[in-house]
Amino acid sequence: MSQPLLLQVRDLSIEFLDHGRVSNRPVRGIELEIGQGEVLGVVGETGCGKSITAHAILGTLPDQARATGQVHFNGVEQLTLPEKLRARGRGDAISIVFQNPGTAFNPVFRLGQQMRMVLKRHRDLRGDEAGELIAQRLDDVGLTDTRRVVDSYPHELSGGMLQRVMIAMALLCEPKLLILDEPTTALDVTVSRQILLLILRLQESLGFSVLLITHDLGVVKATCDRVAVLYAGRVVETGPTDTVLKKPEHPYTRGLIGALPRLSGERLVSIAGQVPGNFLGLQGCAFADRCPAVVDTCRRTDPELAPISPAHEVACHRAGEL
Ligand SMILES: Nc1ncnc2c1ncn2[C@@H]1O[C@H](COP(=O)(O)OP(=O)(O)OP(=O)(O)O)[C@@H](O)[C@H]1O
Numbered sequence: 001m002s003q004p005l006l007l008q009v010r011d012l013s014i015e016f017l018d019h020g021r022v023s024n025r026p027v028r029g030i031e032l033e034i035g036q037g038e039v040l041g042v043v044g045e046t047g048c049g050k051s052i053t054a055h056a057i058l059g060t061l062p063d064q065a066r067a068t069g070q071v072h073f074n075g076v077e078q079l080t081l082p083e084k085l086r087a088r089g090r091g092d093a094i095s096i097v098f099q100n101p102g103t104a105f106n107p108v109f110r111l112g113q114q115m116r117m118v119l120k121r122h123r124d125l126r127g128d129e130a131g132e133l134i135a136q137r138l139d140d141v142g143l144t145d146t147r148r149v150v151d152s153y154p155h156e157l158s159g160g161m162l163q164r165v166m167i168a169m170a171l172l173c174e175p176k177l178l179i180l181d182e183p184t185t186a187l188d189v190t191v192s193r194q195i196l197l198l199i200l201r202l203q204e205s206l207g208f209s210v211l212l213i214t215h216d217l218g219v220v221k222a223t224c225d226r227v228a229v230l231y232a233g234r235v236v237e238t239g240p241t242d243t244v245l246k247k248p249e250h251p252y253t254r255g256l257i258g259a260l261p262r263l264s265g266e267r268l269v270s271i272a273g274q275v276p277g278n279f280l281g282l283q284g285c286a287f288a289d290r291c292p293a294v295v296d297t298c299r300r301t302d303p304e305l306a307p308i309s310p311a312h313e314v315a316c317h318r319a320g321e322l
Pocket residue numbers: 016024026044045046047048049050051052053062215277
């Protein structure tokens with residue numbers, strides 16, 4: 001990576017506790033890096049630990065969860081910081097846009113009021129100054145009838161418009177990192193595409209970094225500089241998007257690529273089997289039961305993430321052989 005590092009996640013593990021005992025370990029030693037102005041895609045099937053990793057980075061894990069490892073943001077370790085000092089608490093550092101805009105807003109306040117509350121809390125801005133910035137951000141996201149938008153309640157706008165407002169709101173405090181958790185899953189294909197292109201355009205002009213969580217490699221291909229493929233709470237392959245998609249080394253990544261829709265109309269090949277329901281007590285490689293290239297070693301030892309070429313890392317005993 002050529003850019004200076006903005007986010008570095010080292011050996012992040014997350015456990016859930018039930019009556020003082022560990023009931024699940026959905027994240028098991030995740031490693032991620034994002035450079036300044038870079039777009040990183042985090043991809044994997046449902047239940048692989050994508051969202052919960054984002055919550056650990058933000059410092060918004062549920063009370064019964066415990067995170068270990070390191071999350072360095074701008075060189076400052078976040079996991080051990082008091083809540084108020086965390087990057088998330090400052091508003092100008094990390095913002096998040098969730099999948100479902102319908103539940104992200106307070107239904108009883110007009111959208112303009114909600115945006116003003118954000119500016120007052122995080123930037124101590126109010127009055128005309130706040131109004132101008134809100135109008136500018138709404139214009140940036142393609143909502144030109146700003147008066148109507150700020151006077152609306154959330155239920156008065158379409159899903160696509162609300163998603164744009166959510167992006168505008170997330171950018172009000174000029175974050176250095178924008179986390180997008182399946183930002184367009186709830187939208188139809190055309191609107192989803194417009195929103196992703198919009199985010200990329202804003203990312204280029206405003207210069208923030210993006211962590212894009214998705215289960216769709218097609219979206220990663222169209223938008224991300226680098227990609228990290230997650231399986232059962234671990235990164236199994238990571239590298240520049242072009243390299244990983246053209247020369248995938250992990251059988252799981254190959255499976256995800258095989259499941260992408262083709263223009264040629266070829267039949268989709270989905271990966272047989274399912275992600276394990278609970279990752280506690282897993283032995284060996286978590287993908288072994290679904291892997292077409294499994295050998296004995298895979299069932300005994302969990303492979304480490306290791307470089308296979310500059311900037312391209314894979315956690316597979318068979319990497320380079322297949
Ligand atoms: N509040 C919770 N209590 C207990 N376990 C949880 C909780 N939230 C998440 N988990 C566990 O963490 C696992 C990973 O969840 P996560 O939401 O991060 O998956 P994901 O990869 O983002 O999936 P999706 O694409 O469906 O959002 C879940 O399968 C579940 O076992």
